[in-house]
Each structure stands twice: as C-alpha cells, then as structure tokens.
Amino acid sequence: QINPQRLWDSLMDTARIGGTAKGGVSRLTLTDTDRQVRDWLKEECERLGCTVMVDEVGNMFAVRPGRRSDLPPIAIGSHLDTQPTGGKFDGILGVLGGLEVFKTLQDSGYETNAPLMLVNWTNEEGSRFAPAMLGSGVYAGVFDRAYADSREDRQGVTFGEAIEAIGYRGAAKAGSVTFGAMFELHIEQGPILEQEEKVIGVVQGVQGMRWYEVSVTGREAHTGSTPMSMRRDALVGAARLIDRIEGIALEHAPSAVGSVGLIEVQPNSRNVVPGHVFFTVDFRHPDDTVLDVMERKLLAAIDEMAGKGSLGVESKKVWESPAVRFDADCLASVKKSAQAAGYQARDMISGAGHDAAYIARVAPTAMIFVPCAGGLSHNEEESTSFEECAAGAQVLLGAVLDYDGR
C-alpha cells in the first residue's frame, strides 16, 4: 500500500520549483528550475540508497537493487519538465509516483526479484526544444546525440549548450543503461476517464503525430501608405493557413486533431505590414494513413498559396512519431493490478505523446492513466485529485510487482 499523503506532499512541494502565480508550473527543460528539481530527485533517490546515473542527454536513472542481479531492471519512468504554463501533474506524477513506489517498498523491506529503476527523461515536452520525447528518443535510437545537441530553442540556445549549462551532461552513452521493461504512470490529459467515471486507463498505445514548421514570406511595408493591392502581407497568408489547418482536422474529426500552437511575426510592429511569419503545425490521428491524407492536404494548401505568387511559403516536417502499440504482458500486469485494487478501468489510446512511445521500440512497455479535471492539461489549472494520484501510484506498484513476479 503506497502512502497517498507522502505522494501528494511530494507533488505539492516540487511544484514550488518553477511554481507560477496561477498555481501551475513553468519548468522548461534544461533551465535552472529543471536543474533544481533534478538535484532534488537525485538527493531523494540517494537517500533511499539508490545509485543515480545520468546519460549523455541528461536522462536520469536511479537503481534499487533486487534479489537477483542477473535480471534486467524493471523501469518506471516519466518526466519532470513542463510546458511554459504547465500543470503540477503532467509527467511529474509518473516520476513521483515511481519514487513513492520505491519508498513504499523500502518501508516494508520488500525485495523485488529484478532491480527497479526510476527514470526521469529529458525534454519530454518538446516546448523549449522540438521535438518532444527527445531524451527517450535518443535512448531508443530514434535520434542520435548530435541531433539532440543541435536542437535550438527560439532564442537560438542549443540543447547541447543548455545541458552543459545546468551540469547534467552525464557520462553514460544514451541507451547503455538498459532495463527489461518500463511502466509509465501519467494523467490522461483528455476527457474520457472523467466522462465515463473510470479511475484507471489501461493505455494500449499512442496515436501518430507529426509536427511541421511553416514560413510565410511577404514584404515589410508601411501600413498607412501601402495600398492593399501592393501588399504582400505574410500574416494574412498565415491566418488563412491557420484557418485551413483547423479545417483539415475537422474533416477527419472526431479522431483527428490539428493545431497551430506557436507563431512568430517579423517585425511585429503595429504600423508595419508583416514581412515574415513562422508557425508550427501539430497533426495527430491514431491511424498513420489518415495522417498521410492530412499531410497531403496541408501541403496542397501551402502550394496553392505559394502558387498565387505574392507570398513565399515553405514548410518542413520536423517530426513524425508513428502510432504505437504497447506490450501485451505489461498491459496484462496493469489490468490485473487495477482489478486487484478494485478500480474501474478502461482500455484507451493516448492522445498525447509520451516517453513510453519511444521506449516501446526497445523494451516491453505499458502506460497507466488517471483522470484530470475537465480533461485539461498544458494549462496551469491542470488538476488531478489526491485520490486519483494515489490510485495511479497504487496501480503502478501492483503492476510492477506483478510483472516482477512472472
């Protein structure tokens, strides 16, 4: 039995690192607040007697020995970084839930067969450095270290510079710290569990996702003295594409989603016709072939606009993460654990990306969801109750012990 109050206290305490006035957390990856929470985690794990390793892209691994050192560790992993205006649970519950599992086992003197491993993956959010799930992606061999190091934030600081700056460039080669399976506890970030009054989601897989970057180039000009007919207004062009992107998603609703989350305008002055606009596109669907269709529609809209001649429009696919199915054995352990604890559970597909999606390429993996109020996430008001957090950690403990028992 995990200690729900201790778990809750750890969530509330660490939420102060990067805590915002509106009760959220702003802890972008590889910033100083990220360093603080990493230092805290390291100390907590070492106090439990765990050895903490850090790999070359900053992923942190804390090992709790098991009875048999010949078995590969069972990992519990998620992330401690957040969106610029993120919540207190997204990712964090998975790491602190894992820490609570370690503490519970310690309290009761429980010895697992396999060693356990708690993992904090670097840059899961992908907000400061695109793409998301970068640390787990390098671990799984989807990206190489040089690619990760080269990623730039919107101020031009690279991932490599940022990781050196906070002192979390570890010695271990990415992928060299191995484990036999991974479980990730996470909030749903969507509305389904709450609407159906279920407490546990047994996550079967993750939908496919693609990110694009679009540049629209017009010409800076005076807003007062430049006739409408002579303008090449990059923002008007971008606005039409943003509208079209929503349209493409709606054509494939309810399963498809499509969003423009980030936009930058040059020179961004009230009396200058915008000369350049940069924006990002995020398309998702559980079926990769539908994403192909959505992508073709996006490219067609871009070509059509570029073809009119007054605006230059360029696009680049910067990320593609295909749909993922999790491991049947791991899922069976989650299901069994939820049943044993007496929670209403439901199979589901994740709308959000998770480190588990990349780890599934190299190890048996599964995820556990708990509800969040109103399905709201990537929002400072993100909220999951005391009981729901406890339920998630309890099911995580049970799943790990069940898997360990096999």
Next chain:
Amino acid sequence: QINPQRLWDSLMDTARIGGTAKGGVSRLTLTDTDRQVRDWLKEECERLGCTVMVDEVGNMFAVRPGRRSDLPPIAIGSHLDTQPTGGKFDGILGVLGGLEVFKTLQDSGYETNAPLMLVNWTNEEGSRFAPAMLGSGVYAGVFDRAYADSREDRQGVTFGEAIEAIGYRGAAKAGSVTFGAMFELHIEQGPILEQEEKVIGVVQGVQGMRWYEVSVTGREAHTGSTPMSMRRDALVGAARLIDRIEGIALEHAPSAVGSVGLIEVQPNSRNVVPGHVFFTVDFRHPDDTVLDVMERKLLAAIDEMAGKGSLGVESKKVWESPAVRFDADCLASVKKSAQAAGYQARDMISGAGHDAAYIARVAPTAMIFVPCAGGLSHNEEESTSFEECAAGAQVLLGAVLDYDGR
C-alpha cells in the same frame, strides 16, 4: 543652394547608429541608439551656434537667430526614431534636411527675418510606444504628459522610465517652446511619385487613422489529447478576425487600408492550444466617415465571434487621428519653391501619419514629399536617391525662405 553631398554623408553616417546587417536602421525611440543620435544632433547644432532646448517629453528644439527677434521662429521638424526594421530615410531626411538648410545658410552668411528652429520630435513611429506622433501630440495638446509617461512598451517599460533612462527629460514644458509655422520634409513611403515620375509631393493633408487593440481569450489545452469539439482556440479566432480585417479594408479599397501588424500568442508552445492572443489593428482612410463604417464592421465581427460563446473577445480603440488639411500659405511656399527649383511636383495626401499632422492644430504647417523606391518604407530596403534627397532639402530651403520673406 544646399550641399547634396554633405546631406547624403550625414544620412549615411547617422545610419550607422542602430544600423542593421541588411542596410536598414533599428533605432527605436528612447533606446540607447536614439540617445546616441540625439547627442550627435545636439552637438552638430551647437557647433552651428544654435541653442538647443529639450522639453519634458524629449522633443529637441535648436534655434538659429534671425534678424528680428520679435518674429516667431519658422520650424523645420521631423523625427530620428525608426521602426525595429526601418530604413535610413523615414523621418531622418526631414531632420537632416533641416540641418543641411541651417548649414547652407551659415555657409553663405544668410540672415533670415524670423529665427529658424530645427525640431526632432520624440516617438513619431509609435512602434515601441503606441500611439505614433506622441511627442508632437503632447506638444500640440492632443495628449498630456502624464498620458505619454504612462505608455508601456511590450516589455512593460514606460515612456516615462525610458526617457529618464536616456537622460532626455528636458526642463521645458511641452508646448512652451513656440514657433510660427512648421515645414516637414519626408519620403512619401508610397508609390505615387515614383509611378508618375514626379520629384516633389506638395502634401495637402494626412488621411484619418485609427488604432485598436484586440484580445482573444480561449483556453490553453493539450494539442494531442483535446478533441476539436472541446477546444477554445484563441489563435483560430484571431486568424479569422485577421482575415476579416483585410476584408473590411478591401470593401473600401482603393482608398482604405487595414492591417494587423503585431500579434502575441500565449503560451506560444507547439503542443499547447493557444489560450490568449493579443493583436493590433490599423485602419486608415482620407474620409473619417468611412473610418466610422470600417470601425462598425470591425466591432460587428468581434461581437459576432464573442456571441458564439467559446471565445472571449475584447477590443479597445487606442488611437484616433482625424484627417488633416495643411495650411494654404505654407503650401503656397512649398509649391513656389518646387517651381523655382524646376522640379515636377504634384499635390497629394499622405497615407502615413506625421508630426506635421498634430502640429497643424497649433501652427500653420505643410509637408514636402520626395519619392522612395517602389514606394517601400518601414522596411530595411527603404531607399531614396542622392538626387531625390537633395531635391527635397532644396525645396525645403526655398519654402522656408519664401515663407520668411512674406
């Protein structure tokens, strides 16, 4: 006869203060580069024996005595501040053209009847602090000093703080340094003179202009796990309004223009549905009653969007500058001067706002335009030729002497 090479050299030399890699100038008002060019101007004027006064909003006045100290000075004024990616001529030509007039008179020992006054108006561009023409506006009593001091840039720095920081808060009360008339030389910033192969525009007036600020409030949410039907996407709402604003302008073309130059998105992260968008609107037309119609259409579009309920939309008119007619006597002097110098001239209305528009409320005022390549302004490629700059300064000299002779 002005010295065209000396004028050109002064344009090219000062363009280095805030000069950009692309050959433009980035010299936002009340920044350190603005201080540098102000210091330079002060020194140049003092070297000519002029007394330099600065008023409480940073407007600079350099006086060259005339034969009769009982006559009010004739002013020549424009501005040295630029857009973030501005050109080398917008405003600057009017001040340096005036300085060249002073130097020419000095060289030839010419004594005017009335004193002459060279003016550098603060924050004409309105890019850092809205609205535009703020220094001349306070001078003319359109705004009071407290209003100017309270204006904030997008980083939250106030005009009052910025002017103290560069040491250009003068002792003189705004409006206390008086003159009897003002001439402003400026580049056209539009295509007409070039298209008609005219060298001089005799500017009869300035069109009406209105600025608005619009806030769209939705809800931040996860782009992957939030179904389209549950979203309140502030950027999609803003995109539709931007499209509509262009539509409103086109409905009243060719005389109307409408633009969204500045947009800010919160939290501006690739995988967060935008929760809040702020953007600005700039509407202009020579007829204020047409602007009333355009404004009603804008408010109707905003009300319609707000009425749908999923987005909060608020707007505020932050500036209104009615259409202006310049003074007949001053215009006659400009026309006569252009004829005497043998330049092809044409009457026209200014599409851009100018300090002269506010000064016309308190003193007889007129403007002189010269062409700029492709009508392009508020762009680093803004370009006016050696000959055109010289023509403008020559006509300015002639107009001032003609007016002085009356």
